[in-house]
Amino acid sequence: MSEETLTTxxxxxxxxxxxxxxxxxxxxxxxxxxxLRHLVANSESSLFxxxxxxxxxxxxxxxxxxxxxRYLDTAGHANDEPIPLDRLDALVTALAEDQDLLSHLHALSxxxxxxxxxxERRSTELVLTPLVKELVGSDKPxxxxxxxxxxxxxxxxxxxxxxxxxxLGELPGELLNFCLTSLRKAVDRQADSRxxxxxxxxxxxxxxxxxxxxxxxxxxxxxDDATRDAALDPEQAGIALFVTALAxxxxxxxxxxxxxxxxGQAPRLGLMLRAAGRDRQQxxxxxxxxxxxxxxxxxxxxxxxxxxxxxxxxxxxxxxxx
Amino acid sequence: MTAPGKTAAKxxxxxxxxxxxxxxxxxxxxxxxxxxxxxxxxxxxxxxxxRKAREYGLKIARTMQAQDDHEAITAWIELTPLEDxxxxxxxxWQAMPFxxxxxxxxxxxxxxxxxxxxxxxxxxxxxxxxxxxxxxxxDLTPLLKSMARAQGERWSKFVRIEGLDDRAKLHWRxxxxxxxxxxxxxxxxxxxxxxxxxxxxxxxxFELTLTADRPLDRSVRAGDDPDEAVDHMIARDVAPxxxxxxxxxxxxAETIRARLAGPLPDxxxxxxxxxxxxxxxxxxxxxxxxxxxxxxxxxxxxxxxRIDLADVAQRAAGIVGVRAREKDIALVGPDTTERVPAxxxxxxxxxxxxxxxxxxxxxxxxxxxxxxELDQGDGxxxxxVVDEGQGIPANKRExxxxxxxxxxxxxxxxxxxxxYISRKLARAMGGELAVTSSDGEGGRFTLTLxxxxxxx
Numbered sequence: 010m011s012e013e014t015l016t017t018x019x020x021x022x023x024x025x026x027x028x029x030x031x032x033x034x035x036x037x038x039x040x041x042x043x044x045l046r047h048l049v050a051n052s053e054s055s056l057f058x059x060x061x062x063x064x065x066x067x068x069x070x071x072x073x074x075x076x077x078x079r080y081l082d083t084a085g086h087a088n089d090e091p092i093p094l095d096r097l098d099a100l101v102t103a104l105a106e107d108q109d110l111l112s113h114l115h116a117l118s119x120x121x122x123x124x125x126x127x128x129e130r131r132s133t134e135l136v137l138t139p140l141v142k143e144l145v146g147s148d149k150p151x152x153x154x155x156x157x158x159x160x161x162x163x164x165x166x167x168x169x170x171x172x173x174x175x176x177l178g179e180l181p182g183e184l185l186n187f188c189l190t191s192l193r194k195a196v197d198r199q200a201d202s203r204x205x206x207x208x209x210x211x212x213x214x215x216x217x218x219x220x221x222x223x224x225x226x227x228x229x230x231x232x233d234d235a236t237r238d239a240a241l242d243p244e245q246a247g248i249a250l251f252v253t254a255l256a257x258x259x260x261x262x263x264x265x266x267x268x269x270x271x272x273g274q275a276p277r278l279g280l281m282l283r284a285a286g287r288d289r290q291q292x293x294x295x296x297x298x299x300x301x302x303x304x305x306x307x308x309x310x311x312x313x314x315x316x317x318x319x320x321x322x323x324x325x326x327x328x329x330x331x
Numbered sequence: 332m333t334a335p336g337k338t339a340a341k342x343x344x345x346x347x348x349x350x351x352x353x354x355x356x357x358x359x360x361x362x363x364x365x366x367x368x369x370x371x372x373x374x375x376x377x378x379x380x381x382r383k384a385r386e387y388g389l390k391i392a393r394t395m396q397a398q399d400d401h402e403a404i405t406a407w408i409e410l411t412p413l414e415d416x417x418x419x420x421x422x423x424w425q426a427m428p429f430x431x432x433x434x435x436x437x438x439x440x441x442x443x444x445x446x447x448x449x450x451x452x453x454x455x456x457x458x459x460x461x462x463x464x465x466x467x468x469x470d471l472t473p474l475l476k477s478m479a480r481a482q483g484e485r486w487s488k489f490v491r492i493e494g495l496d497d498r499a500k501l502h503w504r505x506x507x508x509x510x511x512x513x514x515x516x517x518x519x520x521x522x523x524x525x526x527x528x529x530x531x532x533x534x535x536x537f538e539l540t541l542t543a544d545r546p547l548d549r550s551v552r553a554g555d556d557p558d559e560a561v562d563h564m565i566a567r568d569v570a571p572x573x574x575x576x577x578x579x580x581x582x583x584a585e586t587i588r589a590r591l592a593g594p595l596p597d598x599x600x601x602x603x604x605x606x607x608x609x610x611x612x613x614x615x616x617x618x619x620x621x622x623x624x625x626x627x628x629x630x631x632x633x634x635x636x637r638i639d640l641a642d643v644a645q646r647a648a649g650i651v652g653v654r655a656r657e658k659d660i661a662l663v664g665p666d667t668t669e670r671v672p673a674x675x676x677x678x679x680x681x682x683x684x685x686x687x688x689x690x691x692x693x694x695x696x697x698x699x700x701x702x703x704e705l706d707q708g709d710g711x712x713x714x715x716v717v718d719e720g721q722g723i724p725a726n727k728r729e730x731x732x733x734x735x736x737x738x739x740x741x742x743x744x745x746x747x748x749x750x751y752i753s754r755k756l757a758r759a760m761g762g763e764l765a766v767t768s769s770d771g772e773g774g775r776f777t778l779t780l781x782x783x784x785x786x787x
Contacts, residue, residue, distance in 0.1 A: 182383060182389045214388045219391045221392075228407070231406055
């Protein structure tokens with residue numbers, strides 16, 4: 010019976026407000042990438058938080074630094090030799106051209122900001138959250154191993170985020186490939202430099218494993234249904250694992266899920282939680298936990314999981330149902 | 332449900348992304364998706380990731396989503412690029428049956444836009460054999476024709492699908508979204524396959540769509556099928572529709588110019604004169620364009636008759652006599668007793684002469700003479716239009732017969748089509764039109780036609 014009322018709510022007038030709210034969310038999000046690009050290139054900003062922007066710039070810079078350092082190492086330069094700034098600037102400018110890379114770094118910055126504020130407000134741990142602590146002590150060795158790997162990855166992420174940095178090896182494969190391609194283009198065309206840059210790229214490729222990144226380990230961790238359900242409570246799991254679980258359960262990419270958790274996106278957050286199969290009380294509680302001042306549009310409680318998935322445009326197959 | 336890491340399957344692909352070996356349950360999925368072992372990876376999301384891992388030279392690990400006819404599958408894949416291929420490790424295999432609703436939404440609604448954009452639609456049976464095909468795109472006409480001849484055969488025979496060789500056996504999910512080329516079309520086509528299901532959910536058949544990467548270039552329309560009769564668009568559709576309103580514009584402008592409706596300042600009368608002459612120019616252009624279309628058609632024929640060139644020349648002179656007098660030009664016609672029989676179509680010869688004499692009057696100096704002369708011999712009948720203008724330089728004597736050639740003139744009401752059309756007409760009647768003047772004298776155009784002398 011409850012099934013039926015839920016479905017009716019999804020198609021009835023109740024969800025019109027929700028639909029409108031989501032549309033506004035979509036509009037805000039769809040314009041975010043070009044605006045971000047503009048702001049990273051120009052210093053004046055009002056729309057995007059300076060801290061977030063500074064972090065994006067810092068991370069771009071750090072990516073460029075890591076790559077040039079590898080290159081100089083393979084070229085036999087001393088470890089303490091400073092990186093030529095004009096080269097770094099040129100490389101960073103090239104990196105900032107890529108919308109996908111910018112969007113990813115933007116999502117990371119937003120995640121860090123959310124995580125910091127959430128931890129402060131709820132007096133929770135940033136890294137060793139209750140759920141992670143529990144998983145590390147799991148009697149299933151595989152789960153314990155993954156939890157430990159996630160814990161260290163999250164600790165590294167936090168450390169780098171405080172310094173406005175991001176590890177090259179933490180990028181998704183596509184973005185890492187883009188960065189390495191940019192490095193190859195940025196280095197001059199002499200045969201020696203080309204050989205050195207090739208060696209540097211090879212060393213990055215050899216040491217990279219997407220499955221060992223924070224995102225990879227987290228994703229693998231929430232394959233377990235019980236863990237995923239537990240991780241959908243941000244107070245227990247912490248923002249990082251919460252976002253990973255939310256992305257998996259609602260069929261959107263992790264970066265998109267992060268943006269959906271950001272300020273002003275409460276309707277989308279609610280919808281993602283519905284798509285992840287959370288009930289009305291759980292949705293309200295979770296949204297208010299993250300955004301204490303948020304007001305949820307009516308109809309969110311009535312919408313069924315499948316309609317929520319469809320509204321989000323995520324892949325309805327494979328994630329729906331259990 | 333599976334715990335992390337419980338199910339693991341190993342597989343290897345080669346440098347062409349063909350699955351060389353695979354453990355269960357991956358092997359079954361490969362078969363269910365229409366693939367073989369060894370054979371190209373038939374699971375789209377796996378294929379995409381394997382390609383990336385190989386191209387980037389990076390270890391990739393992520394979620395793979397796939398479906399066969401009954402189940403939606405989610406799994407974690409870890410890909411390690413090797414010297415000549417890729418090592419595939421699959422974990423956390425989760426399979427769940429489709430929800431009825433989910434299936435419909437997946438295969439139906441989101442594709443509405445794709446379907447609406449398609450240039451080609453066909454109905455296939457469950458074996459992907461053609462039942463019916465339909466398209467309005469001109470470059471797909473050959474495809475439609477060959478498909479119509481081969482109903483009941485598999486559709487994929489008629490196109491070239493990129494990157495897929497053993498296409499005859501491929502599962503439809505592999506073909507959906509693939510690119511293909513079609514014989515006779517230069518455009519790149521995206522394949523869409525939409526399963527149609529019976530009410531109980533069995534596969535009834537497919538709807539096949541082909542969507543082009545760009546709209547058909549309009550400029551190739553006329554040329555792409557030379558065997559087809561040229562469309563007489565201007566002569567048949569445009570000219571009749573424009574002629575009447577143009578005639579009204581000219582008539583009303585003339586009325587105003589001549590102050591027939593009452594007194595008017597000179598200036599306004601002159602404006603009306605401009606309108607009238609512009610209208611006349613448009614009307615003439617319309618005639619020229621209609622003629623052009625006709626003479627350029629592959630099936631253009633004249634209706635030759637026995638005519639008297641002298642008679643035609645006199646009539647032509649009579650028609651443009653007023654214009655000649657307006658410019659104070661003396662129009663000297665042939666002797667009224669002269670007779671030059673020729674085999675040609677009367678109205679076409681008249682058209683050519685009007686064009687030649689009209690040009691002469693237009694470009695000859697005021698107060699000069701334009702002569703129309705006749706002669707015959709060697710089985711030919713000739714009429715010359717001679718003026719006392721500047722003449723045509725030797726190097727331009729062929730060029731003036733080019734389409735839209737104005738020899739740098741403008742603003743005199745010519746379209747640059749007259750001589751081009753005239754020569755086409757002359758040649759269509761077995762004759763010729765040429766410039767025959769020598770350097771230093773005025774213009775001299777000669778129309779040569781087959782003689783009809785002695786055939787009486």
